[in-house]
Amino acid sequence: MDKAIQQALKVGADFAEAKGEDTIARNIQAVNNEIRTVSEIHNIGIGARIFYKKGNGFSFSNILDEENVFHAVETAMKIARASTKKSLIKFKLAPVKTVEEKKTTDVSKHPEDVSLVEKKDLCLRQCKTAMETSKRIANVTSIFGEYHGTIYYANSEGTKVSYEPLLIGLRITCVAKKGKTIMDARDGHGGSLGLTTFEEKAHTPEKIAENAAKWSLEKLKAKPAPAGKFNALIDPKLAGVLAHESFGHLSEADFVAIGGSPLTGKIGQKLGTDIVTIIDEGSPEKGGYNIYFDDEGVPCNRVEILKKGILNYYLHSRITAKALKMEPTGNARSQDYSFEPIVRMRNTYFDAGNWKPEEALSDLKQGIYAIDTSGGQVEATGTFLFKAIRGYWVENGELKYPLRDVALTGNILDLLKNVEAACNDLTLFSTPFGGCGKMGQRALVGLGGPHIRVKEVLFGGAR
Amino acid sequence: MEELLEVGNKAAEHAQKLGADEAEIFLYMKNHTSVKFVGGIFASRGGAVKGIKGLFMRIAEPWIKKKGLPIITSGIKAGVGIRAVIKNAIGFSSVSSIEKKRVLEAVEEAIKIAKIRPPDPNWVSLPDPKKTVGQGGIFDKKVSDLDVEEMLDLCVDCCIVAGDFDKRITQAMTMISAASVSFGIVNTQGIEVYDRGTFFATNVGTKAKSGDEEVSSGEFLTSRTFTKDLQSIGISASQRAVECLGRKSLPEKYVGPVVFENVSWNELFSIIFTSGISALNVQENRSTLKGKLGKQVAKENISVVDDGTLADGFGTALIDDEGVPKQKTPIVEKGVLYNFLYDNYAAKREKRESTGNASRQTFFGPAAYANQPTIKPSNLMLMPGKGNLEELVSELKDGVLVKGSLIGAHTSNVVTGDFSVTADNAFKIEHGQVAYPLKPCTAAGNFYEALNSIVTIGNDLKSFENILCPSVVTEKIVVST
Numbered sequence: 001m002d003k004a005i006q007q008a009l010k011v012g013a014d015f016a017e018a019k020g021e022d023t024i025a026r027n028i029q030a031v032n033n034e035i036r037t038v039s040e041i042h043n044i045g046i047g048a049r050i051f052y053k054k055g056n057g058f059s060f061s062n063i064l065d066e067e068n069v070f071h072a073v074e075t076a077m078k079i080a081r082a083s084t085k086k087s088l089i090k091f092k093l094a095p096v097k098t099v100e101e102k103k104t105t106d107v108s109k110h111p112e113d114v115s116l117v118e119k120k121d122l123c124l125r126q127c128k129t130a131m132e133t134s135k136r137i138a139n140v141t142s143i144f145g146e147y148h149g150t151i152y153y154a155n156s157e158g159t160k161v162s163y164e165p166l167l168i169g170l171r172i173t174c175v176a177k178k179g180k181t182i183m184d185a186r187d188g189h190g191g192s193l194g195l196t197t198f199e200e201k202a203h204t205p206e207k208i209a210e211n212a213a214k215w216s217l218e219k220l221k222a223k224p225a226p227a228g229k230f231n232a233l234i235d236p237k238l239a240g241v242l243a244h245e246s247f248g249h250l251s252e253a254d255f256v257a258i259g260g261s262p263l264t265g266k267i268g269q270k271l272g273t274d275i276v277t278i279i280d281e282g283s284p285e286k287g288g289y290n291i292y293f294d295d296e297g298v299p300c301n302r303v304e305i306l307k308k309g310i311l312n313y314y315l316h317s318r319i320t321a322k323a324l325k326m327e328p329t330g331n332a333r334s335q336d337y338s339f340e341p342i343v344r345m346r347n348t349y350f351d352a353g354n355w356k357p358e359e360a361l362s363d364l365k366q367g368i369y370a371i372d373t374s375g376g377q378v379e380a381t382g383t384f385l386f387k388a389i390r391g392y393w394v395e396n397g398e399l400k401y402p403l404r405d406v407a408l409t410g411n412i413l414d415l416l417k418n419v420e421a422a423c424n425d426l427t428l429f430s431t432p433f434g435g436c437g438k439m440g441q442r443a444l445v446g447l448g449g450p451h452i453r454v455k456e457v458l459f460g461g462a463r
Numbered sequence: 464m465e466e467l468l469e470v471g472n473k474a475a476e477h478a479q480k481l482g483a484d485e486a487e488i489f490l491y492m493k494n495h496t497s498v499k500f501v502g503g504i505f506a507s508r509g510g511a512v513k514g515i516k517g518l519f520m521r522i523a524e525p526w527i528k529k530k531g532l533p534i535i536t537s538g539i540k541a542g543v544g545i546r547a548v549i550k551n552a553i554g555f556s557s558v559s560s561i562e563k564k565r566v567l568e569a570v571e572e573a574i575k576i577a578k579i580r581p582p583d584p585n586w587v588s589l590p591d592p593k594k595t596v597g598q599g600g601i602f603d604k605k606v607s608d609l610d611v612e613e614m615l616d617l618c619v620d621c622c623i624v625a626g627d628f629d630k631r632i633t634q635a636m637t638m639i640s641a642a643s644v645s646f647g648i649v650n651t652q653g654i655e656v657y658d659r660g661t662f663f664a665t666n667v668g669t670k671a672k673s674g675d676e677e678v679s680s681g682e683f684l685t686s687r688t689f690t691k692d693l694q695s696i697g698i699s700a701s702q703r704a705v706e707c708l709g710r711k712s713l714p715e716k717y718v719g720p721v722v723f724e725n726v727s728w729n730e731l732f733s734i735i736f737t738s739g740i741s742a743l744n745v746q747e748n749r750s751t752l753k754g755k756l757g758k759q760v761a762k763e764n765i766s767v768v769d770d771g772t773l774a775d776g777f778g779t780a781l782i783d784d785e786g787v788p789k790q791k792t793p794i795v796e797k798g799v800l801y802n803f804l805y806d807n808y809a810a811k812r813e814k815r816e817s818t819g820n821a822s823r824q825t826f827f828g829p830a831a832y833a834n835q836p837t838i839k840p841s842n843l844m845l846m847p848g849k850g851n852l853e854e855l856v857s858e859l860k861d862g863v864l865v866k867g868s869l870i871g872a873h874t875s876n877v878v879t880g881d882f883s884v885t886a887d888n889a890f891k892i893e894h895g896q897v898a899y900p901l902k903p904c905t906a907a908g909n910f911y912e913a914l915n916s917i918v919t920i921g922n923d924l925k926s927f928e929n930i931l932c933p934s935v936v937t938e939k940i941v942v943s944t
Contacts, residue, residue: 028579038576041833042558042569047538060538062559068539075496075611079535082612086500086619088530120579338538 001046001154003066004073008050009156011077015051015093016156019295021337023149023165025432028116030123030142032131038116043149045337050076055084056091058340094321094328096159096298103163103292107194111146111168114195119144122198126172126209133213136220138177142209145169145190145432147444151293159297166192167289167444169431172209176216183222183404185215185389186372190431191446192283192290215390222402225391227460231367231453232408233360236427238388239449241373243278244348244436246384246412251280251305251313252331252343253320255380262382262413263311272309272416277351279304280315282330288347288428288446293330295341300330309416317343335441342439347430350449353422357451360421362397368459369394370406382412409458421453464645464657467492470543470563471649478547478570479651483577485548485589486570487650489784489823490561490657491832494607496537497640498614502622531622533615542832544823547573548589551582557833587811589650595788597772599658599781605689606661607643614639621697625669628701631708633677634670637697639663641689646831648786658781663689667697671704680704680867680888685928687775703867707888707900712944713863720918721906721940722855722864722892725925725933730872731882732845733930735910736767738877740794740802741838742809749878751911752800760800761914764848767795769804771819771841778841778929784831785821789841792818806838844931848920852934855921857895863942864890864897865906880910889942904944913937 001018008016022044029037045062046069057079061072111119126142148166153159169190176183189203197203234242255261263271282300283290291300296318304312314324317332320343332341361369369392376386391406392399430446437443471488478486542559543566554577558569618637625635640663647657668681680703682696723731744750752760771789773779780789785807793801805813806821822839823831856864867888875882889901914937921934 035580038554038580040556040569040572040576041829042556042560042565042572044558044560044565045540055533058536060540063539063541063561072538075537078611079537082615083533083535086530086533086615088532116575116579338540340536 001152004046004048004069005154005156007070007073008048008077011074013050013052013077013080013156016048017296018046018048018154019334019337020046020152021149023147023151025147027143027145028120028123030120030127032140033124033127035120035123043336046072047334047337047339048073048076049340050080051091051093052077052080053084054090055080055087057083060338062337091319092322093318096318096328098158099297099299100160102161105164105166105192107166109195110166111148111195122170122205125205126170129206129209130172130174130213133210134176134217136176136178136217137174137213138182139175140172142172143433147432153293153295153297155297161293161297163292165291167430167432168193168195169433170198170205170208171431171433172212174212174216176220178220181220183216183219185212185219187211187215188431190429191287218402219390219404222404223393225368225403225406225460229456229458231364231455232457233364233367233369233394234452234454235371236425236449236451237372237429238370238386239350239452240348240429240447241386242384242412242415243350243449244345244445244447245376245378246382247278248280248305248345248348249378250382251315252345253314253316253324254343256314257320257323260380263314266311267313269311270309271311271413272306273419274308275353275422276306276309276416276419277304278306278348279351280331280345280348282346284347284349284428284446286426286428286448287430288448289430289444291346294332295334296328296332298328298330298332300346303329306416315343315345317341333443335443339441342441344438344443345436345445347428347446349426349428349447350422350452352424352426352450355421355423357423357425360423360451360453361394363421364394364453365397367394368392368403368406369399370408384412385409405460407460415454415457418455419452420455423450423452426450464647464659467561468647468649468655468657470561470566471647472655473563474543474545474566474570475649475651477567478545478574481571481574483547483549483574485651487546487589487648487785489544489832490647491543491830492539492541492561492645493642493830494539495640495642496609496611496614497535497638498611498618499534499636499638500615500618500622501532501534502619502626502635502637535611535615537611540830542830543569544832544834545569545573546835547577548586549574549577551586552577552580553583553586554578554580555835559830585808585812589652590654590785590787590807590817592653593788595656595781597781597789598774598779601660601687601775601779602643603661603663603688606641606663609641609689614641617693621667621693624694625667625697625701628698629671629705631671631673631705632669632701633672635697635700636668638666646784648782648784650786654786656782656786660780661687662777663687665690665693665696667700669700669704671701671708673708676708676710678704678707678887680707685777685926687777703888710900710902712902713891713904713942717863717942719940720859720862720936720938721942722852722859722862722936723934724852724864724866725921725923726867727865727869727886728935729925729927729930729932730869730884731875731910732932733927734872735875735877735880735882737840737843739880740804742803742805743838745803746809746812751879755800758800759798760911761795761798762917763798764920765795765798765914765917766846767843768793768846769818769820769840769843773842776842777926783819783821784823784836785817787817787819787821789819804838804840806836809838840929842929842931845920845933847922847924847933850919850921851923852921855919855934855936856892856897858919858936859892860895862892863901864892866890875910880912882910883907902944904942906940906942908940912939
């Protein structure tokens with residue numbers, strides 16, 4: 001990588017950086033009692049980005065001999081030169097302190113040190129538990145995933161860092177069937193952890209499977225959610241998805257810089273109640289996916305995007321920070337060595353408050369308790385539609401009966417003004433499955449929050 | 464490539480030494496450059512323009528022509544995918560490297576994976592060597608040697624031509640992709656083959672605006688060789704957008720014959736029919752064509768052939784991604800279903816030969832070496848008939864012409880053939896002529912019913928990567944705006 005950077009400067013670059021990668025992504029999937037697929041992708045390669053005058057260029061190679069790496073550097077330079085001539089925009093980088101650091105990851109039972117047999121057994125144990133719960137459990141899918149390795153970064157300013165990303169996850173989906181009624185539910189656990197986490201009582205494969213099976217069975221008896229505006233208690237997972245999907249994306253500075261975000265020009269404005277603080281950070285204490293440096297070599301800051309209801313900061317790459325005259329936050333990320341970094345989130349969550357979840361529920365009186373999400377849609381304006389996986393009708397501060405088809409819609413900017421309570425049970429979630437997609441790149445992220453209570457949420461508005 | 468095959472041989476030996484009954488090494492190398500140019504805002508309009516790929520800009524000046532937003536990516540990806548079989552259990556592993564040490568590690572992983580998987584009762588064996596019949600090495604040096612600067616110039620020129628075509632064109636985007644691919648397969652049954660080729664594609668997207676009305680459209684070209692004349696593509700893209708301005712609603716819901724332009728028909732044909740003729744889907748009850756071999760499944764005027772040996776075809780090669788020779792397979796002749804498409808796995812399950820349709824390519828997602836083979840057509844051709852689009856339109860007294868790409872074709876039910884798509888570029892036909900453009904409309908029907916009621920097939924065969932198809936007129940389509 002050092003040679004690549006030197007070569008870049010030799011061919012005339014104003015600034016050059018390189019990202020190297022040696023990572024493994026592995027998935028094991030079991031359907032019912034059988035290992036269905038095992039996939040493994042070993043990703044090794046190097047990407048180089050060059051800034052020259054007002055243009056920039058990016059190229060990559062995964063053949064790592066000098067000839068091919070130099071060829072990538074020269075291609076990046078050619079692209080930068082060609083772009084300079086035709087580009088309307090200037091690309092400049094905000095200044096940062098140079099860093100030299102190697103971060104290692106130490107956990108007990110790192111997935112690399114655990115046999116495939118033991119990992120596949122996690123899935124099979126889940127399947128067994130779930131299928132033994134009831135005859136009504138018609139189908140069970142369990143998946144274990146891991147992602148780890150080393151990421152290297154160096155640039156011509158002298159920054160040289162590396163860290164060892166690690167993410168594991170175990171998830172089960174149960175489908176319960178009674179007559180013509182088919183209902184599914186899921187549970188999972190993951191993060192930057194060793195496999196010892198699945199030995200903890202709350203996270204054993206059996207416990208996770210039991211939850212999913214129980215919830216899917218319970219849904220068989222669920223009534224359709226009523227439509228209309230109700231007070232809502234939102235669980236940490238759904239809160240996390242709201243924080244990430246509907247609010248977080250609006251705070252990405254590339255989106256702000258083109259005026260595409262409704263948060264443009266609103267720093268310092270009060271957007272939510274005093275209770276709402278939304279954070280995006282690299283390695284939260286409470287779990288999630290730990291990232292120490294972004295793909296411009298910038299240490300991952302803790303960004304309080306929304307602080308006690310007031311818009312405080314955007315998420316930046318060095319390019320967007322320069323354009324908006326702010327500080328880089330360590331949010332420039334690329335899917336892998338073959339992509340250029342763009343502004344991405346890391347771990348995004350609602351911060352904890354003082355309420356106890358039981359109190360938040362009993363104080364809710366009448367409304368809906370909405371849990372987790374199976375997907376939804378968000379728009380650039382902050383408008384969202386999310387389908388909760390589960391829900392309960394709440395009356396007199398107690399859970400009355402389970403609900404299905406719980407869909408909530410609205411605009412996040414309205415929702416933030418209606419948050420009445422944040423609980424003290426902040427939880428973060430992250431798994432190697434899926435991840436967040438933006439501009440053709442996928443990124444692993446974490447998200448979460450505490451239970452939050454919001455007044456007047458529109459349910460069932462969709463269909 | 465010889466060096467690569469050498470790595471493949473070492474890997475296969477290594478697998479056998481470690482206890483694999485069979486092993487297959489798929490070696491792949493792709494040098495890909497794509498140049499995209501968003502050709503500014505042609506009309507005078509202040510404000511922001513959304514950048515692509517995390518870049519951004521603010522444009523206030525009118526008629527910025529020669530400058531815009533270039534987005535260029537170029538790089539080399541090489542890698543190896545390994546299948547190791549132990550007691551009929553298959554382990555798959557991949558590595559984005561062709562270094563011997565890494566490849567041998569991946570072999571070890573594949574073996575570990577095979578050991579934890581249950582045996583597959585349908586597995587017989589990897590394919591055996593066979594003599595190739597088709598055309599290999601469709602390689603245009605001009606494509607592999609294309610320079611980014613030259614490509615960018617072509618893009619810019621194309622955008623300018625598109626913008627100059629009509630003053631209502633507000634934006635034009637051109638993308639040119641050039642790729643050279645080498646791939647090889649080594650397996651323990653004795654296969655040791657390779658091929659290489661070049662691929663060239665151009666895509667132009669345009670936006671036309673008049674008052675509050677805005678329409679998007681586009682044009683594209685795919686080819687195995689370099690094509691310098693991209694300006695006609697730019698012009699066509701603009702023409703397609705401009706002709707849609709002045710859109711009206713349909714007076715009422717329309718049910719009846721519809722002219723599908725080749726571009727639109729291809730979307731349904733490629734998604735629904737391709738899934739229906741996959742032998743694996745037939746075996747696993749995911750195709751409505753199951754049990755219909757030798758029977759009439761389409762009108763007599765329909766013939767479909769998959770030809771992996773088609774001269775300079777996008778999907779032409781000596782071998783498929785399992786090393787089986789590509790071939791010509793008749794699928795439908797005069798409306799009668801003759802064949803399904805097979806890879807090695809699906810073929811051996813029925814004790815027959817693969818039709819050479821194993822593919823590891825995905826348009827999105829990981830590179831070819833990271834995928835296991837699935838069944839895909841090579842060059843699936845709906846045989847052309849008579850008459851150009853205008854003549855097809857003139858056959859209808861009253862009807863609808865669906866042009867351009869469709870929204871939502873991928874949501875079609877590939878098992879039953881039911882589809883409901885949105886067409887952005889559709890027209891009302893009156894008295895055998897295009898009367899006026901339609902507001903975005905939904906067209907719904909059943910693909911297999913439509914195949915049985917094709918009135919006319921056009922002669923305007925167009926190539927869409929692995930599909931070639933003409934425009935058609937079919938009945939029983941419901942259109943509403």
